[in-house]
Amino acid sequence: MLMQSARPLGELENSTEFIPRHIGIEEADEQHMLSVIGEASRRALIESIVPRSIARASAMKLPAPVTEAAALGELRAIASRNQVFKSFIGQGYHGTYTPGVILRNVLENPAWYTAYTPYQAEISQGRMEALVNFQTMVCDLTGLPIANASMLDEATAAAEAMTLAKRSVRSKSNVFVVAGDCHPQTIEVVQTRAKPLGIEVVLANSAEEWDAALAGEFFAALAQYPATSGRIDDLRADVDKAHAKQAAFIVAADLLAMTLLVPPGEFGADIAVGTTQRFGMPMGAGGPHAAYMACRDEFKRSLPGRLVGVSIDSHGNPAYRLALQTREQHIRREKATSNICTAQVLPAVVASMYAVYHGPKGLKHIAQRVASYTAILAKGLEQLGHRPHHPGAFDTITLKTGEATQAIAAAARARQANLRVYWGEFLCITLDETTTRADIEMLWSLFAKPGQAVPEVAAFEKGIEPMIPPELRRTSDFLTHPVFNTHHSETGMLRYIRALSDKDLALDRSMIPLGSCTMKLNATSEMIPITWPEFAHVHPFAPREQLQGYAELDAQLRAWLCQATGYAGISLQPNAGSQGEYAGLLAIKAFHESKGQGHRNICLIPSSAHGTNPASAQMVGMQVVVTACDTNGNVDLADLKAKCEQHSANLAAVMITYPSTHGVFEMQVKELCALVHQHGGRVYVDGANMNALVGVAAPGEFGGDVSHLNLHKTFCIPHGGGGPGVGPVCVVEDLVPFLPGHEAGGVPSHGVGAVSAAPLGNAAVLPISWMYCRMMGAQGLTQATEIAILSANYISVKLREHYPTLYASANGHVAHECILDLRPLKEASGVTAEDVAKRLIDYGFHAPTLSFPVAGTLMVEPTESETLDELDRFIGAMVAIREEIRRVERGEWPQDDNPLKHAPHTAAALMRGEWKHAYTREAGAAVLDERRHAKYWPPVGRVDNVYGDRNLFCACVPMSAYE
Incomplete structure (x- = not known):
């Protein structure tokens, strides 16, 4: 056998290897698609679509692309410049352990992280169940009756609570009172949000200022519980003062602490906000983490963000859906009170799974350990001559250290530990579930005078009592639903997570052709x-x-x-x-x-x-x-x-x-x-x-x-x-x-x-x-844009005789997405755009964007990451659905009894009992070609939106509902 002559190593290097991995269209595919569209080249296509008056005069100045391995190597070098110290800073961010079964099977699992917002309920049942678990967890721990499916972070949640209170209470005041012992970042974000709305923020930096503010007129007050300094206040009298002013009382509450403390709902608070970061999400220099908001029942119709509710499907079974008000900004537009159209679903799922895995006993055990270590820390500090500034605490001790403050903080950093300097002359020390005995003894050593013996943890462990005031200790149960009391073994948890992900349709299964939402490859090398x-x-x-x-x-x-x-x-x-x-x-x-x-x-x-x-x-x-x-x-x-x-x-x-x-x-x-x-x-x-x-x-x-x-x-x-x-x-x-x-x-x-x-x-x-940018470079990023435009035009042309494109340029081309006009179908067949969207589920696809920006249409965006085979599979499904509509138009199937009106079809519905429909079971199943794609079976039939809004229920479904 003849050996090929050796090639120079430089020729074997392929720094652009990632580009064809990200972009699904190969060169031969591109030529075929261009021929369908009627353009000679990709360059000609782009020049016929993008106005020459705005075309870039020069290429982006980006580093040349590198391989996945090289990019990871460069990023590893950058990451190494961060110093991972043990942080006792607190301030709403804590060390936490992400259980391995959740880390691997949720946070690092494309079945969870590549899914889209659950606007199509039937293919989102798994993640919506996880979000209902989240809502239930928040309600139980805060003692309030309703919670949304997460907020962006604690500070913005507090700002949203401010505006929720403003539109919900009877007080006509424009004053919002904020305790100065809230987290500093929360105060700052609230001030930012309040200023353009003309809301006056009164910051109370002392007990005297707080009492004076509550004696005046205000529409709401915000307090941290426990405070950022660790102090635990009895807020019951303050709540009464707010209600006497027809104002609302908002509590920023630590959910882990709420397993031991009387929750806000039990002492009359109207709204509770906070973060679930310490429920298994790493600090990550600030995010992403799922914040939460819970409120009294009277406020639920004005609750910002998303709310997952329980309805029934077409077979009468319980099914989850997003409640109507979760898209208020699309309905009310300039009259909306919040612009939030997203949440922190993946971190919320992690937090809810953390609660499912640990259960109420496990969470309480973690909290008791933190509280006990805090009490031990305080005892040892007292022995060393440093009395904590506040008598009560859950996880945070504040010490008045005066002129020694900076020196002690510097000594801590020399031991690779961070303390928090507070108001210049105080130090705060916050413990968490990762705190060890060695950590506590190291902290004591920072405060010991030369020659002074450092205590040992063992000397204080026996009979230690948490520093939580007896009158504020929680007595009520929480997380009593079976879901929080079942999946505590790793085997059970693994199967529960898998069962939920199997219900959903994410990018790991098929194309998600959502207009305006760009569901493209999230490469593994980018996620690592x-x-x-x-x-x-x-x-x-x-x-x-x-x-x-x-x-x-x-x-x-x-x-x-x-x-x-x-x-x-x-x-x-x-x-x-x-x-x-x-x-x-x-x-x-x-x-x-x-x-x-x-x-x-x-x-x-x-x-x-x-x-x-x-x-x-x-x-x-x-x-x-x-x-x-x-x-x-x-x-x-x-x-x-x-x-x-x-x-x-x-x-x-x-x-x-x-x-x-x-x-x-x-x-x-x-x-x-x-x-x-x-x-x-x-x-x-x-x-x-x-x-x-x-x-x-x-x-x-x-x-x-x-x-x-x-x-x-x-x-x-x-x-x-x-x-x-x-x-x-x-x-x-x-x-x-x-x-x-x-x-x-x-x-x-x-x-x-x-x-x-x-x-x-x-x-x-x-x-x-x-x-992504490092591996693609200017060349790859530009190619991605051009292929996205090519793919959208290919779909538009291939579907034109079946579904006309509503808007196009003078030459018939579109940008990176196209709006398919389904409105004429309704008069001839009774079939709506929603029927087509639900029928696509039977064919294994997430629907395009439904009825936005034009009612009765579907907006399709294929992205550059999809292969020609997948584009053609989607086109085939859309053509097959059009043929089904023609059968209705011809009278072969009744307008009220055809596969589109009953879509999506569950396996149980197709297999069970006598078949009474005008179409066959095989037609209902909609298997185009079993050899090319595994069949996805939706877990529920079409969800009844009207029933869900009339019977708003947003917590875990009782087991009796499934009987």
């Missing part, structure tokens, strides 16, 4: 670093010298994203797209105020915009003026011009989505930007559709002043079943000073304070986007 200890076990408020790796990651990622967007500056702090929108509008508002033009408060928003846009504008105190769209779905420039002229003196901004929400590149976007600038306004370009722009056009170059990005869309952070997200805010040069600050995190504020609890928001998932 998030659980590295150097990223996962760092406290967000550790000294900055310990966070050098995160600082480098932050700087590099911001520089690369600036290249992708054409903007001058970026903040990664916003921990959701909605918060990025909010931060961007705050920057515009602060800019106008800095120019003495604070009266500019008009925000123009096209009628087609995402519902979060008008909600965000309302939240920053702007007045929304809706502008019209023309018959092609484009912004009506004549109407926009008229509105600009009408409101010229007070115009603050316009918010547009580009490409448009209708999936088209509007040709006059530069003219639109120039028109708004001419009248003194700024242009906000929503980054939801950035997957159609990266590498081919940049908002910061064609006239945008501000954009937010969805890193959980375009830059590969997975959706996690509905969160976590990251929503960086990007701005032009003169707006850079108005990016979010974070005083608690050492980031100076110039008019815009913190918008999330941690300086880097959901810092722990930023390595995912770093890896």
